[in-house]
Amino acid sequence: MDAPLIELKHVYKSYEQDLTVLEDINLRIGKGEFVFVNGPSGAGKTTLLKVILCLERSTKGEVWVDGINLRRLSNYKIPYLRRRMGMVFQDFKLIENLTVFENVALAMEVCGVKKSVIEQKVDQVLKSLGLEIKKRIYPRRLSGGEQQRVAIARSVVNDPLVLLADEPTGNLDAGRAADIMSLFNEISARGTTVIFATHNQELIRSTAKRVIVLDQGRIVN
Amino acid sequence: MSVIPYIIPRTFSNMRGNWLSHLMTALTIAFVVLIFGLSTLIYFNLHRLAENYSREIRIVTYIDPALLPEDIEGLKAKVLKLRGVANIRYITRQEGYQRLVQQFQDEKDILAGLGEDFLPPTLEIEVTGTMYNLGRIRPLVSELTSLPGITDVYYGKEWVERLRQAADFTRLITFAIGGLLLLTTIFVVSNTIKLTIYLRRNELETMRLVGATNFFIRGPFVLEGMLQGLVGSGLAMLALFALFEFLNTQVSFPGFIRFFSPIFLPIPVVTGIIAGSIILCAVVSAFSMRQFLRV
Ligand SMILES: Nc1ncnc2c1ncn2[C@@H]1O[C@H](COP(=O)(O)OP(=O)(O)O)[C@@H](O)[C@H]1O
Ligand SMILES: [Mg+2]
Numbered sequence: 001m002d003a004p005l006i007e008l009k010h011v012y013k014s015y016e017q018d019l020t021v022l023e024d025i026n027l028r029i030g031k032g033e034f035v036f037v038n039g040p041s042g043a044g045k046t047t048l049l050k051v052i053l054c055l056e057r058s059t060k061g062e063v064w065v066d067g068i069n070l071r072r073l074s075n076y077k078i079p080y081l082r083r084r085m086g087m088v089f090q091d092f093k094l095i096e097n098l099t100v101f102e103n104v105a106l107a108m109e110v111c112g113v114k115k116s117v118i119e120q121k122v123d124q125v126l127k128s129l130g131l132e133i134k135k136r137i138y139p140r141r142l143s144g145g146e147q148q149r150v151a152i153a154r155s156v157v158n159d160p161l162v163l164l165a166d167e168p169t170g171n172l173d174a175g176r177a178a179d180i181m182s183l184f185n186e187i188s189a190r191g192t193t194v195i196f197a198t199h200n201q202e203l204i205r206s207t208a209k210r211v212i213v214l215d216q217g218r219i220v221n
Numbered sequence: 222m223s224v225i226p227y228i229i230p231r232t233f234s235n236m237r238g239n240w241l242s243h244l245m246t247a248l249t250i251a252f253v254v255l256i257f258g259l260s261t262l263i264y265f266n267l268h269r270l271a272e273n274y275s276r277e278i279r280i281v282t283y284i285d286p287a288l289l290p291e292d293i294e295g296l297k298a299k300v301l302k303l304r305g306v307a308n309i310r311y312i313t314r315q316e317g318y319q320r321l322v323q324q325f326q327d328e329k330d331i332l333a334g335l336g337e338d339f340l341p342p343t344l345e346i347e348v349t350g351t352m353y354n355l356g357r358i359r360p361l362v363s364e365l366t367s368l369p370g371i372t373d374v375y376y377g378k379e380w381v382e383r384l385r386q387a388a389d390f391t392r393l394i395t396f397a398i399g400g401l402l403l404l405t406t407i408f409v410v411s412n413t414i415k416l417t418i419y420l421r422r423n424e425l426e427t428m429r430l431v432g433a434t435n436f437f438i439r440g441p442f443v444l445e446g447m448l449q450g451l452v453g454s455g456l457a458m459l460a461l462f463a464l465f466e467f468l469n470t471q472v473s474f475p476g477f478i479r480f481f482s483p484i485f486l487p488i489p490v491v492t493g494i495i496a497g498s499i500i501l502c503a504v505v506s507a508f509s510m511r512q513f514l515r516v
Contacts, residue, residue, distance in 0.1 A: 055430070082432035095424045097238075110433035112223030154431065 003067065004028040005162060005193050006052060011061035013047055013217075021047045023217040025061070029195065031161075034188045036204050037197040039214035045197035046090065048214065049164045052195070053087050054078050066161060083111050086155030088165040092147050094139040094154075101126065101135040104154045111158065125153045129183070145176040152183065162193040169198065177203070228440035232448070235417055235441050243449065246413040250453025251460070253402045254498055258461040260398050261490065264391040266483045271384045278358070280346040282365055283373040286314070286338075293342075296370045300344060303364055305357040308347040314338045341372065358385075403501070410449060410502050411509040414442055418510065439510050446506030447499050454498035458491050 006029040013022035021044045029035055037045050050056040051063055054070050063070040065081065073081065086107075094103050101122055108118045126132045129149045139147055148168060155163055165184065169177035181203065188194045198204070204211050213221040236243050282300075284293070293311065300309055312320075317340040346365075348358065358376065365374050418425065428438055465485050486494075 053430075076435070079429075079432045079434045082430070087430065089430070093423070093427045093430060095427055097234075097424075106428065107431040109227040110224065110428060110431055110437050112227075114223070115226070 004064075005031045005033075005066055006195075007062075007064040008051075008058075009062045009064075011051065011058045011063060013044075013051055013056065013059050021217050022051070022058070025217075025219060027212065027219070029162075029193060032188075032191050032193055034184075034194045034209045035196065036207065036209060036211045037195060037214060038201070038204050038211055039199065039220075041199050042216075043199075043214040044217040045199070045214055046166055049087065049166055049195065049197055052162075053085055053164060054081060079110070083107075083158055084161050086158065086160035086163045088148075088151045088155045088163070088168050090166040090170060092139075092151040094147060094150055096139060099136050099138055100131060100142070100150050103139065103150055104157050107154045107157050121157060122153075125157050129153050144171050145179070148172065148176075148180060149183075152180075156187060156192070160192065162195065163187060165194065165196045167198055168196070169200065169203065224434075224437050224440075228437065228444065232441040232444040235421065236445055236448070238420055239413075239416060242413050242416055243445075246409050247449050247453045247456070249409045250406060250449060250498065250502070251456040253398075253405045254454045254457035254494065255460050257395070257398045257402045258457055258486070258494060259464070260391060260395045261494070262461065262465065262486055264388070264395050265486060265490070267384075267388045267391055269484070271388050274384060278348050278376065280348065280358075280362065280365065280374060280376045282344045282346065282371045282375075283341045284344055285370050285372050286341050288342075288370050292370060296368065297344070299368060300346065300365065303361060305348050305361050306346055307349040310345045310347075312343045312345060314340055314342050317343060344371075406450075406498070406501055407505050410446055410505040413449070414446065414506050414509040417442065417445070439507060442506045442510050443503050446502040446504075450499035450502030451495065453502075454495045458495065461486075 006027070008025050008027040011022055011025040011027075012020060014020045025048065037048060039045055047056060051058050051070075052065065054073065057070070066084070068081065070081075095106070098106065104122045104125065105118050108121065113121075123132065123135075126135050129152065131146065131149055131153060134142060134146060134150075139150065142150065148171075152165075152168065155165075163184075168184070169180050172180065177200075184194055184196060211221065212219055284296070288296070297309060297311060300306060315337055318337045321340070348361070362374050362376060365371055425438055462485060465483075469483060
């Protein structure tokens with residue numbers, strides 16, 4: 001096996017002194033893999049994704065992303081790492097006063113991509129997610145499923161190495177959830193590494209994909 | 222930097238979001254800069270006035286008539302070496318008398334009965350024409366007084382002192398107002414920026430999440446501060462100019478400055494005040510953001 005894209009070695013994370021949220025996490029995820037992170041609410045799934053995205057620093061242990069040791073990564077380089085990862089947040093984190101198009105474009109603007117390139121790429125991604133007719137609309141006028149898809153569009157628009165998705169089917173009914181699920185399968189089929197965190201047992205029951213089960217901050221399978 | 226085209230429109234959309242507080246900030250800056258500019262203008266003109274006068278200052282020293290010519294030469298050399306002395310002129314008794322005769326041409330009677338040698342020989346001293354030397358006059362006078370051979374020293378004591386005090390006082394006021402300007406600007410600008418940050422906190426958070434650099438996040442706020450500094454101080458300078466023109470044309474000045482025409486602050490000073498305000502506001506903005514720029 002090649003060097004893994006993401007590797008965690010004995011990672012611990014605690015927000016407060018005595019409360020350990022992640023405990024001795026060891027994990028290797030290869031390029032192009034699709035991995036579910038499953039476990040009850042409060043197990044530490046979101047925290048695990050945040051540690052990979054460098055939104056939180058691990059308290060102990062090493063986190064490697066694409067050959068970079070995050071512990072050694074200086075603060076000013078973090079944005080450049082984040083641009084190579086896409087994250088879909090549980091609460092979407094769309095900006096209220098920007099349109100669908102502008103929300104997605106923001107992820108490219110921060111990288112300093114040329115306007116004409118942004119327009120072309122954002123249109124293409126919105127189209128592939130069936131959002132092109134909504135592009136001038138503000139997020140609060142979208143349904144939950146549509147907002148979810150905008151968040152996904154923003155996370156993939158920079159063609160990330162890895163897509164981190166935090167409960168992307170969380171607030172959706174079963175039919176919508178299945179749509180989103182197949183969307184992630186498509187993204188994965190194009191070669192993007194996907195880490196998909198969910199507390200939903202149904203979703204992973206029948207899957208052939210790799211499942212990491214977290215409970216109280218430990219990997220239990 | 223290729224993110225700059227995205228920073229500028231973001232600045233304006235930020236400002237549109239709470240334009241009222243931006244307007245108030247710019248007006249506050251304008252008000253404080255106006256007061257600062259006014260006191261600078263007063264100081265500046267007082268300084269010029271003082272310079273004009275000090276160019277005309279003559280110190281006149283009476284010299285012991287018993288002094289031998291070679292002693293006089295020695296005395297002249299000593300006086301020339303004193304600090305603040307620009308030039309000296311030795312006037313003999315005869316020359317002094319001739320001058321009087323010329324001055325009182327029409328009233329020759331006044332001089333009747335006075336011999337050619339009733340005046341002592343004098344040394345007229347010109348001082349160098351700067352503010353610094355206004356402050357130097359008093360020590361210079363006491364140095365002169367202590368020189369052997371000089372019997373008396375005369376100079377326009379009172380108004381020299383008064384002019385000097387007035388200039389010193391306005392300078393003090395200007396500094397005090399400068400300090401006030403600094404504090405007010407820091408307070409007002411940082412509060413406005415913090416309000417904008419508060420209103421935009423979700424957006425800023427999201428920008429961080431998608432990989433925006435601190436430069437990208439901070440840029441619009443620094444630009445916003447610079448714009449406030451520019452608009453505020455620009456308005457202040459316009460208002461100050463209008464006020465100056467009004468006073469200059471509508472108000473007649475009292476006696477002793479009748480012949481002195483006040484001038485407006487020179488372009489470099491105006492530019493300096495505006496540039497200073499812009500820089501100050503930019504720095505305050507950048508600092509107000511610091512706490513937000515964790516990763
Ligand atoms: N910022 C934080 N500060 C303190 N505790 C936190 C913070 N974020 C999460 N936690 C705690 O960490 C634990 C795991 O949270 P999280 O990673 O969100 O779990 P999950 O996503 O699996 O529901 C929870 O007990 C939660 O209360
Ligand atoms: Mg969670």
